[in-house]
Amino acid sequence: MKDQLTHTDQAGKASMVDVSDKPVTARTAGASGAILMQAKTLAAIRDNRLKKGDVLATARIAGVMAAKRTHDLIPLCHPLVLNDVQVAINERDDGKGLNVATSVRTSGKTGVEMEALTACSVTLLTLYDMAKAIDRHMEMTDIKVTSKAGGASGDWSLDDQ
Known part of the structure; x- marks a missing residue:
């Protein structure tokens, strides 16, 4: 059943998903988020x-390290060997x-959705940490998975909705 939670057993107890019989396939995922701040901080x-x-360099490195x-x-996340982690930080249009x-x-x-989300979250946390001395009003927002590809559930993109 597709709507069944994968990290619980039949009794509802948390358990790691057994992936030993699943095939190795190429997997990708993307995530995004934002940090709002004062103009002087930016x-x-x-x-x-x-x-x-x-x-910016420190936050990018923190994101890569976090994904790993x-x-x-x-x-209950499986340890994965990651082939590539990319972290992009850009000024908001506003x-x-x-x-x-x-x-x-x-x-x-x-899949690597959790790795993409973790990379994004820790990048944002690092940006906050490094700038909090001049702006404690920063706000991290809109953290989400934006895409995934590979595996039995197929490809998905936030842009497809």
């Missing part, structure tokens, strides 16, 4: 004027902060 990040150093450690953070977009790729038996 300018300080853009101009690399924060005392903690290069905020998702199984340590999220219960000038009120930064957008983050992540993509993750592997060849495996299970």
Whole structure:
């Protein structure tokens, strides 16, 4: 049954999904989110004027590292060998902060949506951490899976809706 939760057994107890009989396939996923901030904060990040150093480079590295450690953070996630993790950080069109977009790729038996979400979330958290000294009113928002490909459930994109 497609609507059945995959991380619970018949008694409703949490359990790891057994993927041992699933085929290895190419898997990709994307996620996105945003961090809203004051104009002065955005300018300080853009101009690399924060005392903690290069905020954007540090946040991108944190996102990549987080994707690789998702199984340590999220219960019941399988440890995966990731072939590629990309983290893009761009200024929002409205000038009120930064957008983050992540993509993750592997060849495996299970998808990488959680890795893409974790990369996005930790990138946003790192942006907040590095700039909180000058702006404690920042807001992380709109974190979501934007696409997935591979596996038995097929391909999906937020743009398809």
